[in-house]
Amino acid sequence: MSRPQSIAQHPGHSELLLAQMEQLNSANVNDPKAQIILNLKRQTIRKSLSLHNKGDDYDWDFWAFAICDFEQASKNQPLLISNVRRGIPPSLRGMVWQLLAETKELDLETQYMNLLKKSSPYEKMIQRDLARTFPGHTFFKERDGLGQEGLYNVVRAYSMYDQEVGYCQGLAFIVGPLLLNMPDEEAFSVLVQLMSKHSLRGHFTPDMEGLHMRLFQFEALVAEHLPHVSRHLEQQGVGSTMYASQWFMTLFAYKFPLNLVYRIYDVLLAEGIVSIFKFSIALLKHNQAVILGLDFEHLLDFLKNGLFEKYKDDDRRLVDDAGVLEIPSRRLAQLEKDHKTQSVKEAANARVLEELQRTNTALRKQTRELELEAAKYQQDDIEIKRQLDDSKDNLTALKEEEGTLKSLVVSLKEEIKALPSKVESRSTSEFEGLCEQNASLVQRNSVLEDELSNAELTLIDMKMRYAESENEREELQRRLYEMKKLLGV
Incomplete structure (x- = not known):
């Protein structure tokens, strides 16, 4: 069975131009005259791409330039982020994600092909969970179809690539949106970068220390930005582990519509993990009035299933609401330090408690x-x-x-x-x-x-x-x- 290609790609003029761009970008030309010719060809392709997509609400001049020379385009970070927040064109999304993730220089695709030849101790677990991943999506619901095969291959390869992480069910939900925009070997490469460059790996290690830290940071940020919501959640006994864990482990893909998930991936790959905090707080802020009026049972259900309804058909508004939030990196660093300090204290308290329990047991025996x-x-x-x-x-x-x-x-x-x-x-x-x-x-x-x-x-x-x-x-x-x-x- 052949590997799945991006379902966002289809035969047409734009795809032909993209293929030509990739060929030009991969060319290694030292002759100045040949370099000039290549630059002229790139300019021609940018103009052609812009003309054929003139009616769309995208800055095609920028995206054509970014595809042709991403290194140069990425030097202007404010312009890059502004265009990413406006939206990456669906036909370019897979390629732009790879460029943002900086996967091409790592030769991860070759490693992926080699890993597919090996067996993983998690194969049965992965196979069992495939039907539970995006069960309502056409691309993934067919047993042994292209979608399930892609999920299986990428997750299995990663379980061998990072043996400490191995396999965790949430990984498949991160891989799904990638496979909907690129072939599986490229999805594997972007996954590796998400786990390492964007620090998602700690969400899936056996002790999930990274996830605990993110939830600690998240609760502190909610208390700072939305004190009324924070107080209400605390009064109702709703902790972040009850609803926000799946946000950080699946990048919102577990429940949210894919059009929102794609936009979250766009911003995450461009701006880093801080964007997940921004999206999370924006969702709570936009639904603040509803949240404050719900009791425990209805509140928990709403946080898991109803938060995205107001944004379901307006992904740009979600990105805009998240973009206006200011979360300085030094604040996240301080919260990370606070979490480490608290973890050390909790570990010390746990040791003292364990010692007291042993002493108590000995005294009871005596x-x-x-x-x-x-x-x-x-x-x-x-x-x-x-x-x-x-x-x-x-x-x-x-x-x-x-x-x-x-x-x-x-x-x-x-x-x-x-x-x-x-x-x-x-x-x-x-x-x-x-x-x-x-x-x-x-x-x-x-x-x-x-x-x-x-x-x-x-x-x-x-x-x-x-x-x-x-x-x-x-x-x-x-x-x-x-x-x-x-x-x-």
């Missing part, structure tokens, strides 16, 4: 361990209390037995005192029996006193263990309280 340890000690304390209660019961029983024994001892002592008088009246055998009985009782009393002494020692030991357990329990409660206080529980 708290759980202490709680388990406290529960264990509490269980031990309950067991000690139970043992102490048992000891107290034993001690009470021993004391009761001690009282009984003391009463018995007193009784025995009284009996002993009365023994002499009784002994005299009793026989020797009875006296000996009583002595034996008395000795036995004395021995038993000694044993009982030893048991009482052991019981008292046991009681003292239990009291000391109880006091120690109370101290340990209080210390654990104090540590648990401090941990909960630290965690804010």
Whole structure:
């Protein structure tokens, strides 16, 4: 299948002249006489091009001169920008875009042909997304048609040309308008320049740092130029990422009519990325009254789908409204610096937060361990209390037995005192029996006193263990309280 040609080109006098211009521009002539002849031919072509397009609202003398000698024409930047803002003639748009992008000196078309011979790891993803890119446009809606083949080839080649970027769906929307104005190898060349020279590459890197910076700059510029709109968007909770991301990633091609997109490309290639901010603010400014009257849901839908309606059939007015806005490059540079500073602070805060989260996790773990340890000690304390209660019961029983024994001892002592008088009246055998009985009782009393002494020692030991357990329990409660206080529980 052959590569697609510009659908803006068609057989006719202008195209023949353009072909002759390209041939003349590519000629390398050192002979002064031959150079004079070439200059005369260029003048003839400019006059012929101007005459055949005299009825159009373009400065054909300027565009003929620009095509013939763009280097000289571009030296007068105000004149070049003025004519670009008025509009690049559709029949010249593809060629002028390439001249503005400065692609001819880079030999990117040869690299493109070589890249097409290689395979890309993103081929399936690219193929899957083709039908979602400009699905309503005749040139792109046919499966395996010229449009889809061109998109596939250019995006696949770029995914290998810049392997850090690889593939991102928004790329196809940038490529589409290029393919509608030039062949695919030239579209690839302009894409490379858009990504590098015009700083779109950062919108598609894995971290999208460039896109985050653009949105930061955009929000600051909206606050400066349209404070009421900025405040209303903030109050409604509508951030720039919700609607403006697609503007910067697709150069408005995702939703906007192609006649507006072409004009945006015209100005972008001539004036740089600052034009995207100007177009964005112009759109918000022109729709300010509507925006201020919408709530969140309707506001978000309008920002995505309705902003361009007032400009749909008046692309020149959009360019004019954007052109009157002043956004100094030093202001963008300052905002870029501010974004970098904020990013550094956010990264530092993220690291601190991550460290706090790790510390919090460790403290929670330590708290759980202490709680388990406290529960264990509490269980031990309950067991000690139970043992102490048992000891107290034993001690009470021993004391009761001690009282009984003391009463018995007193009784025995009284009996002993009365023994002499009784002994005299009793026989020797009875006296000996009583002595034996008395000795036995004395021995038993000694044993009982030893048991009482052991019981008292046991009681003292239990009291000391109880006091120690109370101290340990209080210390654990104090540590648990401090941990909960630290965690804010």
